[in-house]
Amino acid sequence: MEFDDVLEEKGTCWHDLADVTAAGIAKVLLYGPSGTGKTFAALHFGVNGTPAERLVCTEDLTSGEITGTWMPVGENRWEWREGPAIRAWRGAGGVGSRLVIDEVDRASGDALSTLLAMTDSPESARWRNPETAEWVRPGSQFSVVMTSNVEDLNEIAPSLRDRFAVCIRVDRPHPSALRTLSDDLRGPALAGSLGPIGRRVSLRSFYAFDQLRRHCGAQRAAHLIFGADVASSVLDALTISSLA
Ligand SMILES: Nc1ncnc2c1ncn2[C@@H]1O[C@H](COP(=O)(O)OP(=O)(O)OP(=O)(O)O)[C@@H](O)[C@H]1O
Ligand SMILES: [Mg+2]
Structure with a gap:
């Protein structure tokens, strides 16, 4: 099979995501190995050209970082600044936009409860601005993509997972991500991302290798980036692809 055929192969995670998006499914969980382009895709x-809002979950994430907080705006004056989830509910002109929630498996406590409220079904979801008392609901174009590195979906809070009927395991870089690499690196980068756990090589390493080898040559760049064990297989793959 030619390299381009591999990229366009039907039945990959990216075809699944394209189909799900085209069907108008507004809540998707992308999970799996690091550096395959989950956040980029989200x-x-x-x-539709509207900038997405992004939240990165940590154990310390607070509710305020999701829906908003009071901010001082002068002497004895405070204003409510809406957070990324509410901004995404409103989106451009009130129609709603994309909310990206990275590393969702790390959300806990109050933040998790707030995420449950923000990702509730459109019929139930509503939030009240504490300053204006306005009730806000998600716009019709509001969508959420959550990402996680877990391999076992049971590591994500069941109530949150339940709101995301479609969960796609992303196991390879998107074709457009591979195309941003130099020609000779595309095949090895695809093969590297499909490797067994422990020997899998992320897209980020190939981007760094592509840059570093221009300065110090492929041998040294491979050792610096991939380490001695993996460097030789990457260099072998490059030799093979240059002979093809
Ligand atoms: N389709 C794409 N086009 C161009 N660059 C991309 C594309 N997909 C990913 N990248 C780049 O590849 C790198 C890894 O992508 P990203 O951060 O989305 O991976 P990830 O799967 O979210 O990783 P992690 O699980 O570690 O968070 C980033 O530098 C990103 O900009
Ligand atoms: Mg990510």
Whole structure:
């Protein structure tokens, strides 16, 4: 099979995501190995040119970082600044936009409860601005993509997972991500991302290798980036692809 055929192969996770997005499914969970482009896809695919809002979950994430907080705006004056989830509910002109929630498996406590409220079904979801008392509901174009590195979906809070009927395991870089690499690196980068756990090589390493080898040559760049064990297989793959 030619390299381009591999990229366009039907039945990959990216075809699944394209189909799900085209069907108007507004809540999707992308999970799986690091550096395959989950966050990039969540931020850029299916957003119709409207910038997405992004939240990165940590154990310390607070409710305020999701829906908003009071901010001082002068002497004895405070204003409510809406957070990314409410901004995404409103989106451009009130129609709603994309909310990206990265590393969702790390959300807990109050933040998790707030995420449950923000990702509730459109019929139930509503939030009251504490300053203006306005009731806000998600716009019709509001969508959420959550990402996680977990391999076992049971590591994500069941109530949150339940709101996301479609969960796609992203196991390879998107074709457009591979195309941003130099020609000779595309095949090895695809093969590297499909490797067994422990020997899998992320897209980020190939981007760094592509840049570094221009300065210090492929041998040294491979050792610096991939380490001694993996460097030789990457260099072998490059030799093979240059002979093809
Ligand atoms: N389709 C794409 N086009 C161009 N660059 C891309 C594309 N997909 C991913 N990238 C780039 O590849 C790198 C890894 O992508 P990203 O951060 O989305 O991976 P991830 O799967 O979210 O990783 P992690 O699980 O570690 O968060 C980033 O530098 C990103 O900009
Ligand atoms: Mg990510």
